[in-house]
Amino acid sequence: MIVTHKYFLKFPKCETETPIVYHLVKDYDLEVNIFRAKVTSEGEGYLVLDLKGKETKIAEALKYVASFGVSIDTIDKGVIRDDSLCTHCGNCLSHCKPKALHLADPVTRQIAFDENLCIACGRCIDNCPMKACSSLLE
Amino acid sequence: MKTYNQINEKISSGKAVVLTASEMKEYIEAHGVRKAAKDVDVVTTATFGPMCSSGCFLNFGHSKPKMRITACRLDGVPAYSGIAAVDCYLGATQLRDRDPANSNFPGKFDFGGGYVMEKLVRGEEIELTAYSYGTQDYPLRDLKTKFTIHDLNQAIMVNPRNCYQNYNVATNCSDKRLYTYMGQLEPKMGNLTYCSAGELSPLLNDPLYETIGVGSVVWLAGARGHVFSEGTQHCPTCERTDNDVPAEGAGTLALTADMKKMRPEFVRGCSFVGYGVSLALGIGIPIPVLNERIAKHLGVRDKDIRAQVIDYSTDYPLRTGNVLGTVTYEQLKSEVIEFKGKKITVSSMSSRYKALEICQLLKDDILKGNFLLSQPLSPLPKEQGMKQLTIRK
Incomplete structure (x- = not known):
């Protein structure tokens, strides 16, 4: 069965020269969609990506990635929204292209966040006047 | 016709009929202005948004x-x-x-x-x-x-300018992103941002300042406060559409209240990348339904309120006075607006959610009998323009 899952891969300081994403595509026949990536000068880094492919292949691929000491998280840590800080002004609405941040109710204009739609672009973090959106990745 | 004293007596004896701004609009639509003016004593209006002059x-x-x-x-x-x-x-x-x-x-x-x-x-x-x-x-x-x-x-708290009666709508006609107090504006009219509570907003429900004046009681972030003056840049002489609604900035209020009695969820520090910091405030103002004219004004709907769209890449900073066009708050509240042949997504800096909450909180306070109205000591100016600064050599 073909499925799509979002993963948060955190790379430790890593000496490997192996092009991991290349192998995910070539050896495991996966479609890789990278939303966010960062590598620090110390060689640590992270990737937020979607993996699309056969469920069994994804499982094998994750084992392969883990063999490099990479920590894998299925919970999307791209963006965290703190509802207690949100004033529901709606400034985020035109900045969130995938509409993860959306109107829960057009009458009250309460804002809701659908993590599954979030591509962790970070535009809400930069735009929220109340700092209701943040990221562990920054 | 009702008087402030009659309404306050009703509030004190728990007999006042108090509606939120939204409820009043529905009541008027269902029963007409005449009946609404007779039946309803007080309507609660509110706004929540960044107000720099605080x-x-x-x-x-x-x-x-x-x-x-x-x-x-x-x-x-x-x-x-x-x-x-x-x-x-x-x-x-x-x-x-x-x-x-x-x-x-x-x-x-x-x-x-x-x-x-x-x-x-x-x-x-x-x-x-x-x-x-x-x-x-x-x-x-x-x-x-x-x-x-x-x-x-x-x-x-002593705020020289709050509760702008209406406000412009910001967009960006240039080809690079702008960082403004109206939020980030994406290139080539990539978005529109507005900052008004529209039909809930105090001064849009009393467009000719018939009940809101110096000395009027206000709900300022949960504390009982007052209008102490016209706000700075108060400019009632402006273009108005039907039902006396201003089509641009217009009136403003200077407000004060004891911060020790305020609620923190309505006093919020806020920040705009590339622009600066400000304060988002929640304000509620009760409007006594003294007569039919006041009731008629309370029936104003988002579709009746127009705002000017301004290009913040040139026209706003250079003060050209150029307006790209006008849109209604009903249009702005649909998520995508058609403007100049382009579909544009809209952001708001003002929280309708919080404004609705304040309308309800103020209504509850009045119904409990512990929030009496006060007759203005003096009215706000009704005829007054706005000067600009001329840089002299």
Whole structure:
């Protein structure tokens, strides 16, 4: 069965020269969609990506990635929204292209966040006047 | 016809009919203006959004030995001390000393006056550092201590301009992103942003200032406060559409209330990347339904309120006066708007969600009988333009 899952891969300081994403595509026949990536000068880094492919292949691929000491998280840590800080002004609405941040109710204009739609672009973090959106990745 | 006294007597005896602005509009649509004017005593209006022209006077009490404070910092944010010995005025948009501001554009603006005001209302501890040139009667020259709002004699919010009657809508016709107080504006009219509570907004429900005047009672962030003056830039002489609704900025209010009685969820420090810091405030104003004309004005709907779309890449900063066009708040509240043949997504800086909450909280306060109305001591100016600054050589 073909499925799509979002993963948060955190790379430790890593000496490997192996092009991991290349192998995910070539050896495991996966479609890789990278939303966010960062590598620090110390060689640590992270990737937020979607993996699309056969469920069994994804499982094998994750084992392969883990063999490099990479920590894998299925919970999307791209963006965290703190509802207690949100004033529901709606400034985020035109900045969130995938509409993860959306109107829960057009009458009250309460804002809701659908993590599954979030591509962790970070535009809400930069735009929220109340700092209701943040990221562990920054 | 009703009088303030009659309405206050009804409030005190628990017999007043109080509706929120939304409820009143529905009531008018269902029963007509005449019946609404007869049946309803008070309508609660509200707004919640960034209001830069806000600040507070604080009195610290005297240290031992005494100090005539020349300059002070609250959590690093300078407060104006050019008044009496231990009084100061903290402004909402004041940055911390040595804040990098926009030196590495766009600046982040993590902290400032608005945030200190929020901390005050939360009852959190704030660091006070003060300097004085020293006098014989006030010898202390340096001071560093901590305080909360409970330690202060007074913390009085005094806002020169709140509750803009209407406001422009921002967009960006250039090909690069703009960082403004109306949020980030994406290139080539990539988005529109607005900042008004529209049909819930106090001055849009009393467009000719018939009930809201100097001395009117207001709900300022949960505290009972007052209109103490017309707001700065109050400009009632403007283009108005049907039902006397201004099509541009127009009227403003200067408000004051005791910060010790405020609720922190309605006093929020806020920040705009590339622009600066401010304060988002929640304000409610009760409107007495004295007569049919006032009731008619309370029936205003988002579809009846127009706002001017301004290009913030050239027309706004250069003050050309050019307007791209007008849109209604009903259009703005649909998520995508068609403007100049382009589908554009819309953002709001003003929270309808919070405004609805305030309308309800104020209604509850009035129904409980502990929020009486006050007749204005004097009306706001009804005819008055707005001057611009001419730079003279």
